[in-house]
Amino acid sequence: MNRHELQPGELDKIGTRLIASSVLNESEIDRIADSPFLYSGVKARINSDVPARTNAFGFGRRLALGFGSLFVVIGIVGTGLFMLRGGDPTIADRRVHVPMPKADQPVGYSRSERGDIESVPGPVMASERHNSPQIQNASFSRAEDRNYARKKATPRVQPDLEFYPLVYTGDPKENASGGRVLQVEMSRSSLFAMGFNIPIENGAELVKADLLVGQDGVARAIRLH
Amino acid sequence: MSTFPTAFEDETLIARVDGDAAAPHFSAQLTDRQLVTEVLAGSDDAFEQIFNRYKRPVAHVAARYFRRPEQIEEIIQISFAKAFTELTNFRGQHEASLGSWLSRITANACLDTIRSQKRKPESLDCDLSANETETLLDLASCREQNAEHKLAVRDLSEKLLRNLPEDDRAILQMLYVDEMSVADIASLLGWSRSKVKIRAWRARNSLRKILKYYT
Numbered sequence: 404m405n406r407h408e409l410q411p412g413e414l415d416k417i418g419t420r421l422i423a424s425s426v427l428n429e430s431e432i433d434r435i436a437d438s439p440f441l442y443s444g445v446k447a448r449i450n451s452d453v454p455a456r457t458n459a460f461g462f463g464r465r466l467a468l469g470f471g472s473l474f475v476v477i478g479i480v481g482t483g484l485f486m487l488r489g490g491d492p493t494i495a496d497r498r499v500h501v502p503m504p505k506a507d508q509p510v511g512y513s514r515s516e517r518g519d520i521e522s523v524p525g526p527v528m529a530s531e532r533h534n535s536p537q538i539q540n541a542s543f544s545r546a547e548d549r550n551y552a553r554k555k556a557t558p559r560v561q562p563d564l565e566f567y568p569l570v571y572t573g574d575p576k577e578n579a580s581g582g583r584v585l586q587v588e589m590s591r592s593s594l595f596a597m598g599f600n601i602p603i604e605n606g607a608e609l610v611k612a613d614l615l616v617g618q619d620g621v622a623r624a625i626r627l628h
Numbered sequence: 629m630s631t632f633p634t635a636f637e638d639e640t641l642i643a644r645v646d647g648d649a650a651a652p653h654f655s656a657q658l659t660d661r662q663l664v665t666e667v668l669a670g671s672d673d674a675f676e677q678i679f680n681r682y683k684r685p686v687a688h689v690a691a692r693y694f695r696r697p698e699q700i701e702e703i704i705q706i707s708f709a710k711a712f713t714e715l716t717n718f719r720g721q722h723e724a725s726l727g728s729w730l731s732r733i734t735a736n737a738c739l740d741t742i743r744s745q746k747r748k749p750e751s752l753d754c755d756l757s758a759n760e761t762e763t764l765l766d767l768a769s770c771r772e773q774n775a776e777h778k779l780a781v782r783d784l785s786e787k788l789l790r791n792l793p794e795d796d797r798a799i800l801q802m803l804y805v806d807e808m809s810v811a812d813i814a815s816l817l818g819w820s821r822s823k824v825k826i827r828a829w830r831a832r833n834s835l836r837k838i839l840k841y842y843t
Contacts, residue, residue, distance in 0.1 A: 409768065409843055411836060417767040417843075418835040419804040422797060424778065425785040426805055427691045427700075435697045436687040441704060442679055446672075448709035 566615055566624035569597060582617040597625070660726035667715055678726070679708055685727055686734045689816075692798040692806075693738035695786075703741065707734040728815070735817050742794050756842050760784055764843060791838045796831035803828055 409417070427435075592606035611628035658666075658677070666674030683704060690703035711718075711733050718729050756764065763780050789797055802808045802816075810828075814821045 409765075409840070413768040414836045414839045414843075415804075415832065417764060417839055418800065418832070420767040420781070421764075421785040421788060421839075422801050423805045424781045425695065425789055425797075426801060427695065431697075432684065432687045432691055432700075435691075435700050436683045436704070438697075438701055441683065441701055442676060444701070444705040445679060445708040445712075448705050449712050452709055452713055 566613075566626045567599075568624045569622055582615050582623060585614045585616055587612055587614055594625075594627075599625075599627075664715060664718060664726065667712070675712060678711075682727060682730050683708075686730055689731050689734040690738060692801050693735075693742065693794050699741075703734060703737055706737045706741075710737065731816055732818060738798070739795060739817075756784075756787075760787075761843065764788075764839070788838060788842060792831070792834055796827070796834055799824070799828050799831050800835060 588609040589612050590606060591601060591603050591608050591610060594601055594610060594612070595603045595606075613626045613628070614622045615624040615626075617623050658674075660678070660681075663674045663678050663681075667678065686704050686707050687700055690700045690707070694700050694703065707730065711730055714733070718726065760780075763777070763784055766777075767781065799813065802813050803810075808816075810821050810824050813819070814824045817824070819827075
C-alpha cells in the first residue's frame with residue numbers, strides 16, 4: 404500500500420502532529436478534573452485501601468508469618484539432618500549392642516523395642532536388624548532405611564508376644580551379649596520338646612515362631628506368633 | 629510550549645484551584661509541606677486542599693497516557709489514594725516538591741494500569757480512505773489548518789494511534805508535543821536518561837512503521 408515514499412523526517416513530522424492533535428485540550432482536562440464525584444471516589448479508594456494495608460501487616464498476620472517461617476526453617480533443617488544422617492558411613496556402620504535376656508524370667512519387649520518383624524526372606528530381617536535393639540551386629544544403610552520407612556507406612560497387625568527364655572547353660576558372657584532373630588516354623592511337637600506346655604494333638608502342625616539366637620548359634624529365647 | 633513541569637508551578641492554575649473554596653479551614657497561603665503535616669495529623673480538609681491544588685496537574689499527566697475521561701478520572705483517584713497512603717514517605721524521604729512527587733505517582737499508576745490491561749496494539753488491518761490519506765499527507769506540510777481539518781486530523785490520529793502502545797505515545801508526546809527534556813522525562817518516570825532515549829527511539833520507529841504502512 405506504499406503509494407508515497409516519505410522520508411523519516413516527514414514521517415516524524417506527521418507523527419508529531421498526529422500526537423499533538425490527539426492531546427486533550429485544557430478545557431477537556433478541566434472538565435475531567437472538576438468532575439463532582441472525583442474527590443469522593445478518592446476517599447472511597449482510601450477507605451478501601453487503608454484497612455486492607457493495615458490488615459496485611461497486622462499483628463496476627465505477622466505472627467502467622469513468623470510461625471510459618473519458623474516451621475519452614477525447622478523442616479529444612481530436619482530434612483538436612485535426616486539426609487546427613489542417612490549418608491554418613493560412620494552411622495551406617497554403627498553396631499548396636501543388645502543385652503540378651505536372662506534365663507530366669509521372660510523378657511517383655513515393648514512394641515517399639517521389638518520393632519516390626521516381617522516375613523523377610525533370610526534368617527535376619529533387614530528391618531529387624533535396623534530397628535530392634537535386641538540385635539547385635541546390626542547395621543543399616545540408607546536403602547534399608549527406605550525399606551523400613553515404606554513398611555512402616557503400611558502398618559500390620561503384630562501379635563503382642565513376649566520372648567520366653569529357653570533353658571541354656573552356656574557361657575555366662577554369652578548371656579549378656581547379643582544375637583539374631585530368626586523367623587522359623589516349628590512343629591508343635593518340637594515346641595513341646597523344647598519345654599512349651601502346649602497341646603500336641605496336632606503334633607505335625609507348624610507354628611510360626613521367632614527364635615532369638617546367640618552368637619554361638621544356640622537359641623536363647625522364643626516367641627510364638 | 630511546555631506544560632510540564634511548569635503546569636505544577638503555574639501560579640494562576642493553583643490560584644484558580646484554590647478559588648474553589650472547597651476547604652474553608654485552610655487558606656491558600658499554606659505551603660505543601662504544611663498541608664502534608666496537617667494531613668499526617670489526621671486532617672481530611674488538608675488532604676482535600678492538596679487534592680484541589682493538584683488535581684489538574686495530575687489530570688494532565690494522566691491525559692498523556694489515556695484519552696477517555698473515565699480512564700483519566702480513575703487514574704486521578706488511584707494516584708491520590710496512593711499518595712495519601714504513602715504520604716509519610718514523602719515527608720521523610722523526598723526532597724522534591726509535592727507536585728513532582730504526585731506526578732511520578734501518577735505516571736507510575738498509568739504505567740501499572742497499562743501493564744495490567746496488557747492490551748496489545750491493534751493490528752494494522754484498517755485502510756484509510758483517499759481523503760484520510762490526503763489529510764495525513766497534508767500534515768507533512770506546514771499549512772495552516774482550519775477547524776474542520778483539525779477535527780479530521782483528530783479523528784485520523786485516533787484511528788492511527790490505536791496501533792501505538794500508550795506508553796510509547798506518552799513518551800513521544802512528552803518529547804515532541806510537551807517539549808520536555810530527556811532529563812525531565814527521566815525524573816518524572818524515575819528512569820535513567822538512557823532508558824528514556826531508548827524508549828523514545830523505539831516509539832519513534834514504531835510510529836514511523838505505522839505511518840509508512842498507511843501512506
